[in-house]
Amino acid sequence: MADALGTLRRFLLLTGLYYAGAVMASLYLRTPEDITLFWPSAGIGFALVVSWGKRWAVVVPFAVIALHLTVLPVPETFLPYSIASNTIAALVAGWYAERARRGDGLHLRTADGLMLLRGGLLLAATSATIGTAGLLHAGIVDPSHTLRAWVLWAMGDALGITTFTPAFSVLLADGGLREGLWRDRVGRREQVAWGLGLILSLAGIVTAGNSGNLYALGLVSLPLALLLWAAVRFSPLTTMVGTILVVTFISLLTGLGLGGFTRPLTLLDSSVLMLLLILISVIPVLLAIATYEQRHTAIALYTRATRDPLTGLLNRSTFEERAREKLAGDAHRDLSLLYLDLDHFKLVNDSASHVAGDDMIRTVGGLVSAEFGDDALVARTGGDEFAVLVPVTESAAITCGRRLLASIDGLRIAWQDQMLTAAASIGIAHSRAPHGDFDTLLSHADAACFAAKEYGGNRLVAASREGDELKVRTASMRSALQVREALDQRRFTLYCQPIVPLDPLATTKRNFEILLRWTDADGAPRAPAELIAAAERYRLGPRLDRYVVDAVLHWLETHPEYADTIHHCGINLGGGTLVDEEFSDYFAARLRRSSVPAERLCLEITETNVVRDRTRAQRFIKRMRDLGCRFALDDFGTGFCSFGYLQHLDVDYLKIDGSFVRDLGNSELAEAVVRSITEIAHVLDKRTVAEQAETRAQLDSLRAMGVDYAQGYAISRPQPIDAFFEDVATLRIA
CATH class of the missing domain: 1.10.1760 (Arp2/3 complex 21 kDa subunit ARPC3)
Structure with missing residues (x-):
């Protein structure tokens, strides 16, 4: 109805x-x-x-x-x-x-x-x-x-x-x-001036006509000029309505013979008059449309350059630019930066689809934008990452952040036959006037967000409440950037540490482990532990391991005279590398085009990484063993359920963790662990390597317990690879 x-x-x-x-x-x-x-x-x-x-x-x-x-x-x-x-x-x-x-x-x-x-x-x-x-x-x-x-x-x-x-x-x-076509973007004074000008121009035409001026109709150029002014400066509807008023007014004057004008009597007079009026009605409107189209295109280009196309929020570059302006301009207000990262978002893309992931990103973007007022800068800074700079105290930012986490946690998105859920981690960094630089504030918020994810996700961490722990994380992030830069500039050196047999009748060929040393941009040496930790935490491990594999094979290929002296060359692989299918393909292809026999290489993987994803680890080991590589289980004894899965893991060596080796002679437990590992390894037809042997007494104890190989300062410190192969003293224990 x-x-x-x-x-x-x-x-x-x-x-x-x-x-x-x-x-x-x-x-x-x-x-x-x-x-x-x-x-x-x-x-x-x-x-x-x-x-x-x-x-x-x-x-x-x-x-x-x-x-x-x-x-x-x-x-x-x-x-x-x-x-x-x-x-x-x-x-x-x-x-x-x-x-x-x-x-x-x-x-x-x-x-x-x-x-x-x-x-x-x-x-x-x-x-x-x-x-x-x-x-x-x-x-x-x-x-x-x-x-x-x-x-x-x-x-x-x-x-x-x-x-x-x-x-x-x-x-x-x-x-x-x-929408938006009626609102003029010019000042009120200009609008009034235009309106008065239009009225005066029409009045001028009437006055000239009443005076008997033969050329009074020529004054129609005045309202036409004003319509062109409107077309360039005002909204399209203003121009269209103005055109209706002008054409109607002039047609009434001339068509009815008002204001001193004479009605057109001939076809030619009528045609000329009507053609003039048609031109007056067409030209300003077409110009107004063209001007509007140009402005609309410019706005669209500006929006594309400053906004994220999926959510409509600010993009990263625009957010950073405006955030720096706020930090420089808000000298009397507190500012809080919230950095949000969705937890396990990859699962949504993998289990549903990227279209479903986009739908979730849009929805979460709407929640983030709705939580904060117009004073806040809200941006999508990455795939599933958002940033908000809001002029509030830290406690108020924490309250808003927790409320936002609850909204995201309660989110339910129906997608086909699934119900998608979400969770997020938020890091908060607070700044009091006078404000510092944006990059430092962002690094603190990012580090706090990373800490929230490491604590299990779906939580909020404020940088000011983390203290020294957050400083360590921030330093680790900087180290990751330095590692990436070092990889790009190849600022690494290969070192070798010998692994020698404890049996004097064993082979005299070289066994050694490849170690990596690196230097910063100033040429100063950096600790290898810092390198490995940063690479593993920030997923640079596969790239770093590719570099090492390629560098080792390249050195051996260019020094073929040493190939026959090698029994096995140990190369460490990180946990991320072990489950990286692309690395597996790369390594297989690199071995096929190398002159170095694959059986000379022993890939060292840690017990912890194997336990984390045993299925993938076993698949990787099988593929590499089919090519001829050997395997060593590094840091053995520190993981969980070590002996339970050992019979199903096809490795050649068990490298006994150095914490047990260093305690030999001081701890009965250490001796029991080393002896047990050695006996079980021999039952399984595997060999043992004792790491971090530092004294002659430890070497004697290891030999007495039947350990096959030893490695550590008691034998030799790591040397550059060139010096190592020139040193014949590292072949066995003297």
Whole structure:
């Protein structure tokens, strides 16, 4: 019922508008033979079918019948032609516009403006053809005046279309097209000046006409100039409405012979006048549309450059730029930076799809944006990372952060047959005036967020409450950046530490472990433990291990004279490398094109990393063993359930953790552990290597317990690889 009433009200409103335009046009008629110079209803009808579809052309016959019954009576023989000319022409023009748009909506752009102009000319020609035929059939026009009637009818329709269709197409269209087109982006003073100028220019035309000036109509250039001003400076609707006022005013003056002007009497006079008015109605509107299109394009480019396309939030570069401005400008307010990272977001992409992941990112972005006020800078800084800079105290930021975590934790997104959930970790860094630099604040927030993830996720950590622990994490992040830089610049050196047999009758070929040393940008040596920790924590392990493998093989390939002296060369692989399928493919391909036999290489993997993902570890070991490589289980004895899975793990050596070796002679437990590992290894036909042997007494104890090999300072400190192969003293224990 409500829809029916709404449709009826719309029908009556549109019928009234069409009728009003026709009544205004009837003012131009003085004799039954006259043809109106201006038919605004043509423009209103065209806008109607363009905006709401051809079915709304039903308005036209009702309005035309009402016109002829009340204001403009016509012969009965002409009435069908009058109805048909307006209705059929509107339908034809609507069909053309629908075909030209190909289902695309009406937009305020130059192409659509030209489309409306072409459709309007088609409407005018169709209406003039049918209407002129009716005038001849009804005897209203002498056959000798057929051309004059057709031209005046067509130009009257064309003027009505060029004047009224643009504005009414926008006003009748969906709200999305109208939005923002009425608001001027200039100051009130300029608007007032323009309005006064338009009134004065029209008044000047009337004054000049009343004075009898033969060139009074030349003053029409003044309102035209003001319309061009509006087209460049004001909103498109301002220009369109201004055009309607100017064209209607001038057409009334000249068409009715007001203000000292004379009505055009000949076809040439009428054609010139109407062509002038058509140009006045077309040029400013096309310029306004082109200007709007240019501004819209510029805004779109600016938005693309500053906004994240998925969430509409600020992108990283814009956020950092504006955050630096805030830190420099807000000298009297506290500022808090929140850094948010979704927990286990990769699972959403892998289990559902990347489309589902995008949906979640959009939803979380909306939650983040809704939690903070307009004063906050909110950005999506990465795949599943967000940042917020808000002018609040640390305690207020913590409250907002916890509320946001609860909102994200309660999020449920239905996706096909799944219900997707989310959780996040938030790090907060607070700054009091005078503020420091943005990079330091961001590193603290990022480190706090990383700490929240390491604590299990779905929690918030404030940098100020972490103390020294957060400083360690921040230093670790810097180390990761330095490791990456060192990899790019290849600032690493290969060292070797010998692994010697404790049995004097064993082989004299070289056994050794490759160790890595690195230098910072200033050339100062850095601790290897710092290197390994940073690489593993920030997922640089596979890249670092690739570098080591390639460097070792390259050195051995360029020194073939040492190849036969090697029994096994130990190369450490990190936990991330062990489960990296790309590294497995790379290593296999590198071995195939190398002249170094694969059986010379012994890949050392830690017990902890094997336990973490035993299936992948076993798959990796099998593939590398098929190529000929050997394996050693490093740091053995420090993991969990060591002996339970050992019989299923195809390794050649067990490297006994140095913490037990160093305690030999001081701890009965250490001796028991070393002895147990050795006995079990021999039962499984594996060999043992004791790490970090530092004294002769420890070597004697290891030999007595049946340990096969030893490694440590008691034998030799690590040496650069060139020096190691020149030193024959490292082949066995003296």
